[in-house]
Amino acid sequence: MVITMNMKEVLDGLSYNEKKLLLALDRNGGRGSPADMIAGGDFSLEVEVMGSASWLASKGLAEIKESSERSYALTDPEASAKGLPERHALTAIDAAGGKMSIGDLAQAIPGEDKIAVGWLMRKKLASMADEAGTNVLSLTDAGRKALTQQMPDEVLIAEMLKAPVSEKDADPKVVKDLKGRKGMIKEVVETEREISLTSDGTEAARSGIVLREEVTDVTDELVQSGKWKDVEYRKYDVQTFAPASYAAKKNPLTRLGNEVRELFTDMGFTEMSSEYVQPAFWNMDALFIPQDHPARDMQDTFFLEHPEHLDLEDGELVAKIKAIHENGGDTGSSGWGGEWSEEKASQALLRTHSTVSSIRYIAAHPDAPQKAFSISRIFRKESIDATHLPEFSQIEGIVIDKNANLDMLISLIREFYARMGFDKIHVRPSYFPYTEPSLELEVFFNGKWLELGGAGIFRPEVLAPFGVKYPVLAWGFGFERLAMLKWNIKDIRDLYISDIDSLRKNTVF
Structure with missing residues (x-):
């Protein structure tokens, strides 16, 4: 075979692993998966195969094809096998003659009754009526029908108890409902990769490649022993890809937390805290x-x-x-x-909200004037998605002052968000059990209004036990949501990504 100058340059630049992969693929008919290469005994790790394949692809000697298939699996098969709460409720109501009070249902399926009632009503399996001051559930026609056959979500759960179900075989509406059951199912993504030789790759593999270990570093031992005369050295290409260097930087939430602390301390606030x-x-x-x-x-x-x-x-x-x-x-x-x-x-x-820190601070410092803030981690049973996490943070603040009023509260809110870079702020009435009046806050971002938190003036019922004589302004802002808006991040999970390489390369923060 006549080797052209171009091909000779390519061959001279191949590493030991690249040559090994070329030969392995050629023996395998010109194509194969990483698993095939490992099974053939040429490699021990997939990362070795894919690293070499990527370099061969960049030199036009190989192509890499990837295909991914999404499927759904049960997070806790043992718990799911016990059945859905509404199925237990249907059985209990049927056993009671097709009608049962809410109180009796709570005794029949303790701990599941509230969830079960919600799904019974949502699926129209039961109706509720007030009978002599008691809420009573009665099976509907759909409920009686469900007694003799599986519901669509039960069918899908039964399939998942056997094996993960492919996305194409699952009803999207049923999947959406199961996802709404707070962690009942999870997504599983399987990726298959295939590496194939190009015509140039085949030519290179059959050009008489000889596998010889290469030396990349000249050591003292190599020089002193004289072995340097007999070894083959790895050639270096000054024009080839080299990894970029990235400056050190703090996690975006650390940076934002420092900004918020500096802002409030500059305004004369004290930082408060409380236990989880x-x-x-x-x-x-x-x-x-x-x-x-x-x-x-x-x-x-x-x-x-x-x-x-x-x-x-x-x-x-x-x-x-x-x-x-x-x-x-x-x-x-x-x-x-x-x-x-x-x-x-x-x-x-x-703790489910950071207002715990506020009320404990008020209990310890009931006298005016007081100004305090916190950035507090809180916990709620939320399903994980692009905008929700079961643990997240809130920016909390209070002001105790004899002249405190609604105008002062709104001015503080506007000043905070203006310093965070949001000039358009909308305040609208809302309801919270512990403040009156109560407000919800929205900022204008990317052409629409987005909710960021709540605020209000503590009710007398909150303050009276602690002997507070003056109005107390209070607010709670979403910390992660503020970061998402500030840096236009679409998925809240990206803020907690543990991949240091992604953090280094991110140009947003």
Whole structure:
């Protein structure tokens, strides 16, 4: 075979592994997967195969084809095999004659009843009516039909119990519903790679390549022993690709946190903090959140098993909070009514909002003037997607001042976001159990208004137990969402990426 000058230059520039891959592919009929190359005994690691293949492809000697297939699998097959909550509810209601009260259902399927009711209503498997002051569930025609056959999501779960189900074989609507069940299913992506020789690659493989170990570094031992005369040296091409050097930089959330701290401290604020684990008393009750609020449900809050309860310690404060919840205490409010449970208030949980830091700070510093802020990690039972994480951070702030009012609150909010680079800010009325008035904040970004947090003035029911005499302004802003807007990041998970190479190469932050 006559080797052209061009081909000779290419061959001279091939590394030992590149030559080895050329020969292995040629023996395999000109193509093969990384697994084929490893099975043939030429390589031991896929990264070796793909590294050499990439270099061969850059020299026109090989082509790499990739194909990916997405499938869905159960996160916890053992739990899923037990059945869906609404299936348990259907069975219980049917056993009761097709009709059952909400209270009876809670006893029949404890811990699942609230989720089950939601799915029964959503799937129209049952209807609810008030009978003598009691909410009663009755099976619909669809519910009775479901008693004798599997529902679409149950069919898909049964398939996934056997093996992951390909995306093309799964109903998108059913997949979407299962994804909404907070971590019930997960996506599995399998990527297949094939390397094939080009015509030049085949020519190179059959040009009489001889495999010889190459030396890349001249060592003392090589020189002193005289072996340097007999070894083959790796040729270097000054025009070939070389890895770029990147300057060191901080993680974007670290940078943003430093900016926020500097901004608030320049405005005279003190940084406050609190523990991750709190009793529900400080997380909810002290903030005048009623004990039947949906946020206290197991599907929204991480409650601890060990310890299950925490000591509330200050009996006098507990008595004040109890009175305010039941009848308003001395505030002039009527409270929430009903009987307040100290046992419920002592439940241990991971804090669900950073306002815990605020109310604890107020309890320790009730006198005006006070200005404090925090950047606090919080925890909620959220499904992981492009905009949600089960743990994230909030920027919290309070001001206690005898002249504090709504105008001051809005001015502080506008000043904060203006310094963060957002000039267009929209404030609209909202509702929170512990502030009145309450506001939601939006900023104008990329042609639309985006929600960033909430604010308000603490209600008397919140402040009275701590002897606070002046208005307290309070706000909570989304920390990660602010970072996403600031750097136009589409997926919140990118902020916590652990790939140091991606962080180095990112030109946004």
